[in-house]
Amino acid sequence: MQNLEELYQLVLKRKENPKEGSYTDYLFTKGLDKILKKVGEESTEVIVAAKNSNKSELVYETADLLYHLMVLLVEQGVAFDEIKEELAKREGLMSKTKDRREIQDL
Numbered sequence: 527m528q529n530l531e532e533l534y535q536l537v538l539k540r541k542e543n544p545k546e547g548s549y550t551d552y553l554f555t556k557g558l559d560k561i562l563k564k565v566g567e568e569s570t571e572v573i574v575a576a577k578n579s580n581k582s583e584l585v586y587e588t589a590d591l592l593y594h595l596m597v598l599l600v601e602q603g604v605a606f607d608e609i610k611e612e613l614a615k616r617e618g619l620m621s622k623t624k625d626r627r628e629i630q631d632l
């Protein structure tokens with residue numbers, strides 16, 4: 527069992543202690559452009575899977591996308607807690623499409 531925060535921590539560990547031959551290390555070595563390319567590719571694959579109503583493919587590609595997003599966050603120096611805090615700020619504000627404060631007003 528691995529939740530998203532655990533995955534983030536594992537990726538962070540790879541950044542701090544590079545493990546030769548690991549795919550995560552390969553991405554960090556290649557750098558930002560490569561990571562962004564993967565995020566773009568995996569996003570597209572999520573869209574295609576959903577468009578094809580292929581649930582198992584959607585689950586698989588979503589996991590790929592989340593992993594690559596975690597690599598991007600670590601590469602950019604964004605802490606997982608910053609994402610949690612941002613999500614927490616939005617709690618309760620997203621249930622209505624009208625008559626709610628805009629997120630940028632927070």
Ligand SMILES: N=c1c2ncn([C@@H]3O[C@H](COP(=O)(O)OP(=O)(O)OP(=O)(O)O)[C@@H](O)[C@H]3O)c2ncn1[C@@H]1O[C@H](COP(=O)(O)O)[C@@H](O)[C@H]1O
Binds near residue numbers: 540545549550564590
């Ligand atoms: N969740 C993932 C994960 N999801 C996807 N991937 C890799 O992402 C790649 C996506 O496949 P693609 O065919 O798109 O890419 P590719 O052809 O292999 O490579 P490029 O296109 O990038 O050149 C595959 O090589 C997968 O192994 C992942 N690699 C690692 N993890 C997690 O990260 C942990 C550490 O991994 P390592 O750093 O490799 O030890 C693992 O234990 C997992 O928990």
